[in-house]
Amino acid sequence: MTLSDRASWHRRAGLLPAAYLAALVVLAVAHPLLPQWRWVAIHLLMLGAVTNAILVWSAHFTSAILRVPPPGRRRGEVVRLVLLNAGVVAVLAGPPWVGVGGAAAIFAAVLGHLRWLAARLRAALPARFAVTVHYYLAAAVALLAGIPAGAWMLVVDDAGRSRVLLFHAHVNLLGWVMLTVLGTVLTLWPTVLRTRMDDAAVAAGRAALPVAIAGIALVAAGVLAWWSVLAVAGLAAFAAAVLVTACPAVRAARRKPPESFAAWSIAAGAGWLLVALAVDAVTLATAGGPDAAADRFGAALIPLLVGSVAQILLGALAYLLPMVLGGGPARVRERTAALDRHWPQRLAMTNTALAVFLLPVGPYVRITTSLLLLAALVQFLLPTGRLLLDRR
Template structure:
């Protein structure tokens, strides 16, 4: 059997995220010359980067939150799910760009089946665990959403007549962004947010998940029924779940700001602003839906929320997962925390200006600034790994 110690399997399972990040950067530079370039960028991020990250970290955090490590003999199956999920993702992307919709359908089927398998594994861990954690239910709910969202997405890709195209696409967005991404974020942040800020958390995630679950179902149903007002109601219910959870986050942050002591970090600030973007984006989308028209605010939801939150949480999780003792973890976190205020402020200001400014040249510059801040994570991660390994090696010397 191959080496499946915790570091070995985690390194193998996380490799696709790094590869997709590189693909995303290359596609971003070339997307004006690629058919469906914007669609391609969105789905490289949502399936390639975000999808792989959720599969990896929902498993990792489920084990942490439940205090129940997965058996080593289950790791090969976990890697199989990861590799097949990525094969399905590649098929979806190639099928869409080449207009081979049969390949898109096959890819969506593989993606959906792999994530459904992942949901079964997580549910089994919850059932057998000796202790409970409401946040883990968010990971299970998240994994249950993507198969449905993949089905909607494949249907949209094949083409639908009249208003059905927009209706199914909107349902696809609610299930994937509000469900797959949203539930996973709720589950993770219920524990990680207070950990990032080094303060006590608030037990709010159970009600937040219930509200968001009802909201996603209602919003998706309203979209499919082509009832904008009903989709708006669902959006408001999702928003209520996030506002309820966010109140606890803000209370945590305010406590720390009164006595910082080095606890205001890039991961914590990123999470705080990311959820703020989600709440603002959902509120604006609800207004548009009640008005009977309007597309989903892609930039606030995908860049402001999902991308910012992903980079922020990875900046916290990578060093803590790598381990090596408190001194080593501190060294890794310090590297990923470099320029925290500048990076968070510059990214959020650039994104806000990008949304407001009408000049196309200014928007291009602002987009490069926003993406540049996010991409800075890659060299900083390299520095963090080197710093952490150096401390670990030094501690092992006689």
């Protein structure tokens, strides 16, 4: 595959998460007309923007880490992305049983992705950063466990719904998204900082993976059986895994402090992840039962989705898209400058608005902070759209 072919692929593939993020902006304007807008917003971000980005970029990093050339034809990736997005549309727009079919399509896409990752890992020579692909494999298994729970909730509403909801949310967010993030940041973070990787980073990644997987398993079992002590222990284990991987990342940042939107957005997302885990642990520990825990889960969900997932996604895209679209160093610098424009204002506005939103404030303050968060997203999407649609 030539560089121009690779750039063309990433230009087209990059439009997918950008389109879902743009749909979030539209939803924010039209949400009074939609009774289930919160559920739609969560799935536009998670199933739409984040899952498309993970399928595309985990395949990219797997090929780079294992030193195997990307396929000359991307027929398999195209099929998986078509299945994924057809499934997302069915889940979001269809009646319940159509949504179940959509969940099956998403399951098939992720299963195909898992098989592709495993085949690449088996065929490759030993590689120093192969642990990243192990994170991707574990993340895909977690999502395959979470999808049936989501499909079940589309058609069944019984006394066990709150437990299944908590299982679905934790397995998908901590497993599918955060395991992928932890595996990717191992190599991406020093690259974003333009410094060498810390000597202990690979060992930390290897040590953290089984701890993170065990933590997710404990959380899943704890919320399903409603043994809150077990679930909180799982969250503590997962937080410990995050801290293990964070130590070499912090040392790298001390050598070369962050200077770009990508670096600071990823760092802010990591900070909000720890905040969300702490809030989640307190919520589960103090809830009188699964129904109360599900009702109060929004306290952890907002910092996790907006503060962590969204900021890490935007930071990663801000660094990766200018790099893969080709055109030489001058074009890369030009694109990066466009995506970094006004980044201190955007970053400060996003994180201040989110912090205020989470305080016990009145409705008008919440509306104002929501609009500020929306404005920061639009400020990112406009130059991103121009970058992806520019054929130079």
